[in-house]
Amino acid sequence: MPETVNVKCLLIVGDEAEIVADAEDATVPQRYPAVAVAQEADLPLRQLAGAKLTADVGDDDRLTNFRRRA
Numbered sequence: 001m002p003e004t005v006n007v008k009c010l011l012i013v014g015d016e017a018e019i020v021a022d023a024e025d026a027t028v029p030q031r032y033p034a035v036a037v038a039q040e041a042d043l044p045l046r047q048l049a050g051a052k053l054t055a056d057v058g059d060d061d062r063l064t065n066f067r068r069r070a
Helices: 034-041
Strands: 003-013 016-021 030-033 052-057 063-068
Touching: 003 063, 016 034, 016 052, 030 034, 030 063, 034 063
Parallel strands: none
Antiparallel strands: 003 016, 003 052, 016 030, 052 063
């Protein structure tokens, strides 16, 4: 079962979203395709920057399955 972490979209740069995880070992924001993150989280792209989300951490430490945080 994948680990789930809280994340936040800091901003959108071009067509990429800068995502930072709320985890001790996450020190640098990672970039993900903004449209894909917005679609997974069921958010309009214009609302993605600043959004608080959750995501699953894969074996390669990449985030997937972005969801709006309740």
